[in-house]
Structures are given as structure tokens and as C-alpha cells.
Amino acid sequence: MYISSKQLRPDVIIIGAGIIGLSIAYHILEADPELSITIVEREKMLGLGSTGKCTGGIRYQFSSSLLRRLSLLSREFFLNFESVFDVPCWYLEKGYLMLASHEALWNQLQSTAEHAEAESIPMKLLKREELLERFPYLDRDRFMGGTFCPWDAYADPYAVLAALYAAVRSKGAIVHFNREATKIILNGDSVRGVETKQGSIWSPIIVNAAGPYAAQVAATAGITLSVQPYRRQVYVCSNPKDVPKAAPSIVDLASGFYLHQEVSGKAVLLGGTDKYTWPGLEEVVDKSLAEDFFLAAIDAIPSAVDIKWLRTYTGICEQTPDFHPIIGEVLGLRGLFAANGFSGHGFMHAPAAGRILADLILNDSTEWIDINLFHPDRFASGSLSESNIF
Numbered sequence: 001m002y003i004s005s006k007q008l009r010p011d012v013i014i015i016g017a018g019i020i021g022l023s024i025a026y027h028i029l030e031a032d033p034e035l036s037i038t039i040v041e042r043e044k045m046l047g048l049g050s051t052g053k054c055t056g057g058i059r060y061q062f063s064s065s066l067l068r069r070l071s072l073l074s075r076e077f078f079l080n081f082e083s084v085f086d087v088p089c090w091y092l093e094k095g096y097l098m099l100a101s102h103e104a105l106w107n108q109l110q111s112t113a114e115h116a117e118a119e120s121i122p123m124k125l126l127k128r129e130e131l132l133e134r135f136p137y138l139d140r141d142r143f144m145g146g147t148f149c150p151w152d153a154y155a156d157p158y159a160v161l162a163a164l165y166a167a168v169r170s171k172g173a174i175v176h177f178n179r180e181a182t183k184i185i186l187n188g189d190s191v192r193g194v195e196t197k198q199g200s201i202w203s204p205i206i207v208n209a210a211g212p213y214a215a216q217v218a219a220t221a222g223i224t225l226s227v228q229p230y231r232r233q234v235y236v237c238s239n240p241k242d243v244p245k246a247a248p249s250i251v252d253l254a255s256g257f258y259l260h261q262e263v264s265g266k267a268v269l270l271g272g273t274d275k276y277t278w279p280g281l282e283e284v285v286d287k288s289l290a291e292d293f294f295l296a297a298i299d300a301i302p303s304a305v306d307i308k309w310l311r312t313y314t315g316i317c318e319q320t321p322d323f324h325p326i327i328g329e330v331l332g333l334r335g336l337f338a339a340n341g342f343s344g345h346g347f348m349h350a351p352a353a354g355r356i357l358a359d360l361i362l363n364d365s366t367e368w369i370d371i372n373l374f375h376p377d378r379f380a381s382g383s384l385s386e387s388n389i390f
Helices: 019-031 065-079 081-085 103-118 128-134 157-170 211-219 287-300 302-306 346-363
Strands: 012-015 037-040 096-100 124-127 145-149 174-176 181-187 190-196 199-202 206-208 228-238 249-252 258-261 267-271 309-319 326-329 336-340
Touching: 012 019, 012 190, 019 037, 019 157, 019 336, 019 346, 065 081, 065 103, 065 346, 081 157, 096 103, 103 124, 103 145, 124 128, 128 145, 157 174, 157 346, 181 211, 190 206, 206 211, 211 228, 211 309, 211 336, 228 287, 249 287, 267 287, 287 302, 287 309, 326 346, 336 346
Parallel strands: 012 037, 012 206, 037 174, 096 249, 206 336
Antiparallel strands: 096 145, 124 145, 181 190, 190 199, 228 267, 228 309, 249 258, 258 267, 326 336
16 A cells, blocks of 8 residues: 655654543644644554543543633633534533532632632632532432532534544545554654554654553653553443432542543433542453442442442543643653643543643643643642542
């Protein structure tokens, strides 16, 4: 088969055809349609990685102002998605309900709501009485209060992924599936290309958007990334009988339990209590976690005692120590850009990551955010934190 010079020597190589990699390609080509981009993906087809297994949540309720900023930068993309791509993604603003069962969490939610209000994010603080009046299916004795943001939403991850894939292909990007990047090729202190089992591809700009494999990819260039892959189990269950259709996504911050209702309202995706499980890349289901999980579900929503457990699947979430992503050019290695460690927020923050990386690659700077705060060498200082983790 004939392979053009643009495929072998593109302007940009992106490692990873998940939501982050495709968003970066899309935003680069929106800004400069003349650039050539080649994307290499280890999986055999679209959607087999982390994006295809995420629950599709989009939220603004972060204790970190930086993560709230990434959500705000992504908002326009999701609001205008159907008019831009001319396909549905089933975007629905149904809100998240974040619940505090003890004083420290309640104080944190109050602080988050105050800061969000200053940023024009509509986040409502609900004291215990109002919380139980609006959501009577919650355990009446467990929660001191909560917060609700009507902007928090759901969109279909695969629909968004497929639309971005079609868009970048139509703009001339080449996507190679079943082509794993085995090594980043260097020329002194600059990148030169990417080695794969099918041959090498050459470019002065390489973006590591390899998701759970990001640290492995970076290591081939002698770079240490503080990113680890973690297994996250999702339980597909019948809807608790007391929880109405179109209920908000519910998060018990103390246990990490969450309930995310499917658009139909016939089933729910439950999970979150394994947020501190061991790292690994095998997508295996650990049934030993189920008892603690269902006890956490019943603690939050008593009628969950009667739900039917339909199936369980496992996805991989890549995390950094401070639950903030690594974004930007790698220090000391010109032309290598990182977009890694989104810590479970990759789907919702992919539009922002695409805008930021496109700016950095095309203009050497970005006005959207202080990119120095996302530098991979920041972890020793411990300056960033996020409390609303589940």
C-alpha cells in the first residue's frame, strides 16, 4: 500500500486516539487546516480505551479553581456540539448532587460554592432540611448537606469520540489503529519521531496523549511522568425504586459512592468506592469489592437494597498525585508535549485540553490558563489539591 510523505513525515504526531488525542488534533486543524497530523493508536478500533468506558459525566463542582476553569473552557464545546458536528451527543444538564456526611466535607462544600459563585458558576448550597425536602430518597440521618449545580451534565462519550474522529479525518488527519508507539526517537534534546512495530514516523512535534500508557511512552524518551493507571469498576444496576427518572448524579463524598442515571432512566451506573485501589492495566472485575460497594450504596440511598445487579465492567483511569492533569511541553526535550493524568476527568476536560495544546503548539503560549501550574515537575511542591474525588 502506498504511504504518502505526509503520513511518514507529518507536522505533528499524536500518540493516542482517545478523546484527548482527537480533541487536540481537532483544535490544531481548526486553527491551521494546512498542518498534517498523524495519530497512532495501540487499540484495534475506536473507543476500546478509557474513553469508551467512562460514564460521560461533566461537572463544575471541583474544589480546585484550575479544574473548574478547565470545565468552563470546555462548556462552549458541549453546548454547541450538535450544531457544529450535526450529530447528537445526548447532552443533558441534569446536575450533580455532592453530599457531605461530616463537618469537614460540609465546610469544603461551602468554600467551593462560595468560590464558584465568584466565577459565575451556579452552585447552590443545600442545608440538611432543604436537601431532604428536595431529595427524600436519601438517607435521612447521614448527610449534613450538599451542593447542587444545574450546569453539571451528561453526554455520550462514544458519540463525542466518533464525531471528533470523523471531523479530524475530514480535515486530513491520518489515524493508524493497531499501531502502538514503542519508542520516542530523539535527536539530542529534541524529538525526531516515533517508532512503531510497523515502522518509524518522523516529526519535530510529538504529543503524548496515551492515557493509561502515558508514563510508559514517556519513559522511552527518558522522561518520568507522575501518572499511574488505576482500575475503576462500574456496576450497572436497576434504578433504585425511590429515585425518579432524570435525577441528578449523586455523590457521597465520604465513601466515594456515586450514582449516575442513564438517559433512559431504566438503569444506573454505580461506582466510586474503589478510588484508592491498586494501580494496574488489566481490565479485570474484582468481585471482592462488591460487598463494600453495595453497603456504601445503601448507606446513601436506603432503597438501593432492592436494586438488581445487572453487570460489572472495569475501565482504566490514569491519575496524578494531585488529581490535576499534566499539560504542556516537557522541560528539556523540545517538541514533546504532554496531555496526561486527567484523573477521571478526561472526557469533560478534553475540549479545554485541545484548545490549550493547540495554542502551545502553534503559538508557544496560551491565554486560556496559567500553563506553568500543570507542569510535570510540580509535584514536589504539593501546591495543587482537589477534595471532590470519587
